[in-house]
Amino acid sequence: MITFDNVSKKYGNDHVAVKALNVEIKKGEFFVIVGPSGCGKTTLLKMINRLIPLTEGTIWINGKRISDYNIHELRWSIGYVLQQIALFPHMTIEENIAVVPELKKWSKMKIQKRVDELLKMVGLEPETYRQRKPKELSGGEQQRVGVIRALAADPEIILMDEPFSALDPISRTKLQDDLLEMQRTIQKTIVFVSHDMQEALKLGDRLCVMKDGQIVQVGTPQEIVQNPVNDFVQQFIGIKGNLFDIHAVMQPIEAAIELGDTITVNDSFTTILETLAQHDFLGVEDDGKRIGMVTRASMLHYFAENAKERGHAHD
Numbered sequence: 001m002i003t004f005d006n007v008s009k010k011y012g013n014d015h016v017a018v019k020a021l022n023v024e025i026k027k028g029e030f031f032v033i034v035g036p037s038g039c040g041k042t043t044l045l046k047m048i049n050r051l052i053p054l055t056e057g058t059i060w061i062n063g064k065r066i067s068d069y070n071i072h073e074l075r076w077s078i079g080y081v082l083q084q085i086a087l088f089p090h091m092t093i094e095e096n097i098a099v100v101p102e103l104k105k106w107s108k109m110k111i112q113k114r115v116d117e118l119l120k121m122v123g124l125e126p127e128t129y130r131q132r133k134p135k136e137l138s139g140g141e142q143q144r145v146g147v148i149r150a151l152a153a154d155p156e157i158i159l160m161d162e163p164f165s166a167l168d169p170i171s172r173t174k175l176q177d178d179l180l181e182m183q184r185t186i187q188k189t190i191v192f193v194s195h196d197m198q199e200a201l202k203l204g205d206r207l208c209v210m211k212d213g214q215i216v217q218v219g220t221p222q223e224i225v226q227n228p229v230n231d232f233v234q235q236f237i238g239i240k241g242n243l244f245d246i247h248a249v250m251q252p253i254e255a256a257i258e259l260g261d262t263i264t265v266n267d268s269f270t271t272i273l274e275t276l277a278q279h280d281f282l283g284v285e286d287d288g289k290r291i292g293m294v295t296r297a298s299m300l301h302y303f304a305e306n307a308k309e310r311g312h313a314h315d
Contacts (some may be wrong), residue, residue, distance in 0.1 A: 001027040007057035032204035079150030118148035140171035250292040
């Protein structure tokens with residue numbers, strides 16, 4: 001779908017922002033680029049839609065060089081969501097969402113139908129929100145509109161540059177959940193930049209860990225957590241593979257909660273992650289006796305706290 005072939009980006013004579021990248025992003029994949037500040041992840045993202053020109057190498061989309069696409073058609077066919085919500089303040093929500101479909105000369109009826117469909121998809125009632133201005137919406141609601149505006153013309157590819165990092169923790173978690181649920185329905189190719197390993201592990205089908213303009217490791221969350229390629233990745237993740245202790249995330253069993261599957265205190269971290277991906281809650285057994293429970297929330301909290309301890313939670 002998207003292929004980076006020996007791609008580099010240099011500024012001036014001495015600053016190399018991205019160095020000899022080779023990676024392929026698959027069709028329909030949620031691909032998260034993660035790493036500390038200044039590692040080149042946003043540069044990599046912006047080269048896909050030619051917001052930043054590459055210096056060396058080639059980027060291919062569907063087997064065609066990005067330089068061979070008409071630049072306007074390329075950008076219209078790629079949705080783009082920024083950290084700064086960037087809705088047009090004097091336009092209604094409907095008008096904001098309709099920008100690219102109008103450029104592509106969709107009919108008025110088709111645009112209105114698409115606007116209503118997308119608003120409903122993110123839980124915003126069309127009759128209530130269609131004619132509102134951005135200032136009348138909360139930050140989380142504005143960012144929802146930012147996401148669906150990127151989807152408006154039904155692009156194959158969505159680029160997302162730290163879209164939730166400016167939001168409060170509750171709004172951020174809700175939007176992450178909404179995005180995962182939406183992706184199950186729309187199956188777009190999403191390239192998502194984050195500096196937050198907690199967010200990357202939650203969202204990504206595969207992660208691309210970067211440092212100093214280079215790719216350090218690419219793999220599924222389970223592969224990277226279980227087999228970090230070096231000390232940098234291990235520290236950035238905030239856990240130590242097989243040394244993970246289930247007691248660090250275990251909670252007392254709550255009577256009101258229906259537990260899903262069960263894990264044991266001796267299960268590998270990969271097994272725990274894979275099982276937890278299918279359930280919100282898991283029972284924990286030791287020698288056949290249920291001793292506690294693990295939740296997705298407790299696992300993510302563990303990642304966040306460990307990342308903070310190592311000074312990697314923020315850029």
